[in-house]
Amino acid sequence: MTLQPDQNSELLNIKEAAALLKVSEASLRRWTNAGRLACMRLGAKRERRFKREDLMAFMEDRDAHQAPAPRRPSEVLLEGVAIEYGNHICTLYENDLGRLKWSVPFIQDGLRNGEGCLLIATKAVRDEVLAHIGEVWDGVPEAIEKGQLIQSDGIPDGEAMCRFVEQSVMAATRAGMRSFRLLGDMSWCLELGMSYDDLLAYEVRYNHDIARRFPLVSVCQYDVRDFSGPAVLNALKCHEDTFNYSLSRFLAS
Incomplete structure (x- = not known):
């Protein structure tokens, strides 16, 4: 497509x-x-x-800003795997603990490094992730206040969702941020009534319009309890960058 x-x-x-x-x-x-x-x-x-x-x-x-922009790192470490900016990765988990395996360190490290971070998930998942980060780092409220951490429940329209990410990254860039991380816990799509076909169409659109356009690492995590086997397989196909790495590193039991 x-x-x-x-x-x-x-x-x-x-x-x-x-x-x-x-x-x-x-x-x-x-x-x-x-x-x-x-x-x-x-x-x-x-x-x-x-x-x-x-x-x-x-x-x-x-x-x-006449001074040269500060240099950013060329990659992000996720569970010891160096992921290049512009990559769009899919991770899978099968229990509540697995949901936190990547989301907490991914967002926490980004905030500590001064990167813009987007967390797109249901409110319950966002609250859980930020509560765990708050146990070891007290900067979450300040990051939210200054626009470094952007949260969203998601938008059940793929084009509108991509536009939201685009506008958020561009606004943060104008505010001085030079690199970004996006974590999407994809169960938000189901909560908002998005069909599997519309979800996959959104992933394809995001990959084409957003993922490689900005200095951005994108991680979409799927709860295999919520998605069928064919849906998970198709989700992996929409994240070709995942296969540049050891797939087993992105599976959480």
């Missing part, structure tokens, strides 16, 4: 983007490789395409 870019968003090629920013194409390549500037990769040649609003936001941020 191939999704087309949002028809309401103008996409510029690298030559047009360089002309708009009045910089060289080499600078654009360097900034996108470093995660400073968002871009999309289209076609078999993975050619860069830029949204005009991303370029304008980058130009405003560059003008406001």
Whole structure:
């Protein structure tokens, strides 16, 4: 399944983007490789395409901050596995303890490192995750207050959900954050009445429109008690990056 870019968003090629920013194409390549500037990769040649609003936001941020942006790490450690930014990973668990295995250290380490973190889950799951983080780190209230930690119950429309993530990351970027983590406990989809087909369509859209566009590591965790075997298999297929690593590391009993 191939999704087309949002028809309401103008996409510029690298030559047009360089002309708009009045910089060289080499600078654009360097900034996108470093995660400073968002871009999309289209076609078999993975050619860069830029949204005009991303370029304008980058130009405003560059003008406001003349000093070079701080360097960010190139990867995130999850259970000892180094995951590169731009990866979209699927994890599976089968009990309440397993739900916390990745979610707690993933969000906790991101907050401590000054990264923007998005936690998308039912309120019960969010409260459980943040309570466990709060037992060892007292910075959660401040992270919420300053917009570093963004929470959501989810939105039962894939396009609207992707737009929410996009807007959240762009706002946090303008606030000075340079890298991001997203943790989605996917049972939120069922609580909001989303069908399996709509859930998978959302995962495909997210993978295409969001995951590789920003300096972002995305982890979607599935409770196998809530999803059928075929649904779990299809979810794994939507997260091809998972197979770049040892799959057994992402299974929690």
